Amino acid sequence: MLVFTTQLDAKSLAYKYHAPDGSVILSDSLLGLPFVLVEQNLHTNYADFSMKGTVAKPMKESIALRRVNFLSAVDAAVKKHEIDAALIHAIIEAESAYQPEAVARTGAIGLMQLMPGTAARFNVSDSNNPIQNVMGGAEYLKYLLGYYKNNLKLAVAAYNAGEGAVDKYGKTIPPYRETQKYVKRVFSLYRRNLTAKSLTSNSLKISMN
Structure with a gap:
């Protein structure tokens, strides 16, 4: 018998647990004891990406406070270019730590550190x-992902x-x-953002009875 506590699609679920009663728990959130984690699989559409590897430390309070100011942007x-918000936030944090006035010695400007040529290429006037x-x-990140056939490592390397x-x-x-x-x-920031995103979601239980 299947018992669904939410309407979540099982294909999107990230964590598989064994519960004390012997049932299996599929969840897109991290569960504590007494559940035993047996499998983790966060799905993305990007080639050459895995949840294995270093995960960044929790965001500093100062960065988190600045981040709130740019959620709507x-x-x-995300809506216009269909890019994962967790990835855009990872790029912004790595590039400028959410400081819109940031200017690099190379001439890159702003939150996502656009070079003048890149800004002109994608019709950014300011x-x-x-x-x-x-x-x-x-838009540049979207272009790079297309150019490198969704290979995330190459797209990120090219962004830099x-x-x-x-x-x-x-x-x-x-x-x-x-x-x-x-x-x-x-x-590492992207992995952390994906995990943090899953923490805000609900879980689904499949009863094995």
Whole structure:
């Protein structure tokens, strides 16, 4: 007999547990004792990505407070470009720590650190405007994911170093220390964001009786 406590699609569930009564719990949230975790599988549409690996530490309070100011900008970009919000937030945190006034020594500007050429390419007239900046950065990320056939590592590497650098090295992560550290940083933040997202969701129980 199947007992559903919510209307969740089982294919999207991330965690599988054994309960003390012998039943199996499928959940998209982290459960504590007495449930025993036996399998974890957060699904994404991206190639070359796994939940295995380093997960970033919890967000600092100062960053979390700034993040709240840009939730609507990220949501708008998600709706228009169909990019995972958890990924956009990972890029913003890695690039600027949610500081819209950030300017890099390379000339990159704003929340998603757009270079002037990238801003022009994606019709961003004012990179200091958070809404435009996030919209342009998300569109660039969407383009990169398409260009690299949903290979997340290559798309993230290209966001940092440019498509030319990734292509130059045979569509691999360029051997630049900064870029390699950047990819690892974004992946750890993305894993943390996905896990945090699952914590806010409900669970579904399948009874084995």
